Amino acid sequence: MLGTLGAIVLYGVYHTRNIKSVQSYLMGDRDLRWWTIGLSVMATQASAITFLSTPGQAFEDGLRFAQFYFGLPVAMVFLCVFVLPIYYRLKVYTAYEYLEGRFDLRTRTFTAILFLIQRGLAAGITIYAPAIILSTILGWRLNLTIMAIGVIVIFYTVLGGTKAVSVTQKQQMIVILSGMFIAAILLVDQLPTGVSFYDAVGVAGKLGKLNVVDFSFDLDNRYTFWSGMLGGFFLFVSYFGTDQSQVQRYLSGRSLSESRLGLLFNGIIKVPMQFLVLFVGIMVFVFFLFVQAPIHFNSANLELVKSNPKTAPAIDELTTTYDQLFIEREAAVNEMIVALKKEDEPRIAASTKRVKALQTQDAEIREEVRTLISEASEGAAKTKDTDYVFITFVINYLPIGLVGLILAVIFSAAMSSTASELNALATTTVIDLYKRSLVSDRDDQHYLKASKWFTLLWGGIALFFAVYADLFDNLIQAVNIIGSLMYGAILGVFMVAFFQKRIGGTAVFTAAVITEIVILTIFALDHYEKIHIAYLWLNPIGCILVMILAEILQGRRVEIRE
Amino acid sequence: MTHQNPQEEEDNLADAPPILGSWNRMYLFVLVLHFLFIAALYWFTHAYA
Structure with a gap:
């Protein structure tokens, strides 16, 4: 693991040792080929938590999460047709720079600051989230794990841009x-x-785990074909088209063609890749039908319950029931496999029913364990353990060499997404705020130095937030929620800029503010269960609302002037 | 300052794609591939249900 990670970092530092200008540092001399752009775009999106959580999600909920990405290839085509040519024509460094030319400085600065707040906090979570899981399972100190990821990323991002x-x-x-x-x-x-x-596939299918595509139209259902295709489309157009951490990846391409090919490559590979990661989770699920899984996958939580005198007797009792249940279920699964091989339908139906009933009991026992964990920790511990499923399997059942490789996968993912975030944060700070509004008359070397210092500063902020993240538990949730609540409106502003040419800065700014109020109201109503709308739908609602409101407001301004 | 229409400007910025001859065909290729993959997943869902 160390060898792989070290070699990658040294390669990056060596390859970028001759950075002499701010253009090279922030845009990479605009000479990247499509395969580098494509892989870089994918690596930015895939954080470490993707590879820790996604197999666990499939373990619990099957393959339906794959639908979340169905809108992505369509979004890639949309960006290639409508957005990339505009960015290339204007030779912008950041997405927000474009908004000044189209609307005004106020809109550019406002969207840039929104990005900095959202990404600045998110960069800390990108490091913290995998570190907490790795430190729990591997027994490493949390701060040491955070530093191991953070310091290396800051080192090569500051040096090579x-x-x-x-x-x-x-x-x-x-x-x-x-x-x-x-x-x-x-x-x-x-x-x-x-x-x-x-x-294995037959068993998983009969137990309802291979539910990839669901065409039902249900606004409350988070993952269906329609929510993925429509909601996902708006989300991914917004993320890839307006989030600087992604925009910067493809703007550093050698030409418009290279950037387009990079995004199309992402469009082709992404859905199969997510399917593969989810499928790994399904195989882990089948594996644990034959090999007894821990009663709870977060070992630290389990220790807590066992060491507490109030909960220890209950967990012992549950463990005995759980052991017995495993033996019964294993026998039922073997019976199911025999029936599947003989294609004996009545026997398949009977054994499937039996395994499903035992699975329900298994889920009930796990739920009781979660209640005990809450009791033992007085509500402080997180009881959801799906993020720990895959890493538990890796550590306990894969050969030692491969354990190192999978850990390298997780560290690589953490570092790659964090590096993009730091790089984009520094670029936006320097180009959209520092150089544009604060210090605009200095030479190239000054801005090169400033870019390095701002990368270091954002790295320090991310590390600080990661180290103290456990003190701000509610803030972490808030950051995640704020991100998903803002994307629709931000995309709406860009859509107006691209397609509604007669609309000015004041109308779009007002429309975005009103839309945010509406989106927050919908979110609050959903939170208090007054209405039911899955969060992916907030992206199209936000985007379309900004476009309609901007049109109406611009019309009113014209009427008033006349 | 010379004025070009968007299509002319884009032609100046982008070369033809390395395969399939035009960008529209490239986009169609990506979308068709995607929908074929979804169709395969749909079959997979039902074949093992």
Whole structure:
């Protein structure tokens, strides 16, 4: 693991040792080829938590999360047709720079500050979230794990800027993809003798885990074909088209063609990659039908319950029931496999019913354990343990060499997404605020130095927030929620800029503010269960509302003037 | 300052894609591939249900 990570970082530093201008530092001389752009865009989006959480999500909920990404390839095509040519024509450094030319300085500064707040806090979480899981499972000190990720990222991002981020991401993405692919193959290999891959898929299917596509139209259902295709489309157009951490990746391309190819590459690879990661989770699920899984995957929580005199007897009792349940379920699953091999439908139906009933009991026991954890920690511990499923499997059941590779995957993912965030934060700070509004008359070397200092500053802020994140638990949730609540309105501002040419800055600014109030109201009503709308739908609602309101407000301004 | 229409400007910025001859065909290729993948997933959902 250390060898892989060290080699990638050294390669990045060596490759970018001759950075002499701010253009090179922030835009990487605009000479990247499409495969570097494509992998860099993918690596920016895929954080470490993606590879820790997603298999766990499939373990619990099946494959339906794959639908979340259905709108992504369509969004890539949309960006290639409508957005990239505009950014290239204007030769902008940041997405927000474009808004000044189109509207005014106020809109540019406002959106840039929104980005800095949102991403500045999120960068800390990108480091903290995997660190807390890795430190729990590996027994490492949390702050040491945070420092291990953070200091390395800051080191090569400050030294090499955008190009260092992109070239290291290329290597990191290769490690990530090959690591997950090898994990999937070895998982199948780890199944008990007599259980083939086909049997494993058959069992998972009968137990309702292979539910990839659901065409039902239900606003309350988070993952359906329609929420993924429509809600996901707006979310991904917003994320890839207006979030500087992504925009910067493809603006450093050699030409418009290279950038387009990079995004289309992402559009082709992303959905199959997510499917692969989810499928790994399904194989982990089948594996734990034959090998007894821990009663709770977060070992620290389990220790807490066992060491508390109030909860220790209850957990012992639950463990005995759980052990017995596993033996019964294993026998029922074996019966199911025999029935599947013989294609004996009545026997398949009977054994499936039996396994499902035992699965329900299993879920009930796990829920009781969660209640005990809450009791033992007096409500302080997080009882959800799906993020720990995959890493528990990796540590306990994969060969030692592969454990290192998977850890390298997780560290690579953490570093690659953090590096993009720091790079984008520094660029936006320097280009949209510092150079534009604060210190506008200095030479190139001054801004190069300023860019490095701002990267270091944002890295320090991210590390600080990561180290103290456990003190701000509610803030972490708030940051995640704020992100999803703002994307629709921000996209709306950009859509007006691209397609509604007669609308000016005041109308769009007012429309965005009104829309945010409406979105927050919908979110509050949903939170208090007055209405039911899955959060993905807030993206199209926000975007379309800004466009309509801006049109109406502009019309009124024209009427008043006349 | 010379004025070009958006299509002319774009032609100056972008070369033809390395395969399929035009960008519209490239986009169609990506979208068709995506919908074929979804169709395969739909089959997968039902084949093993």
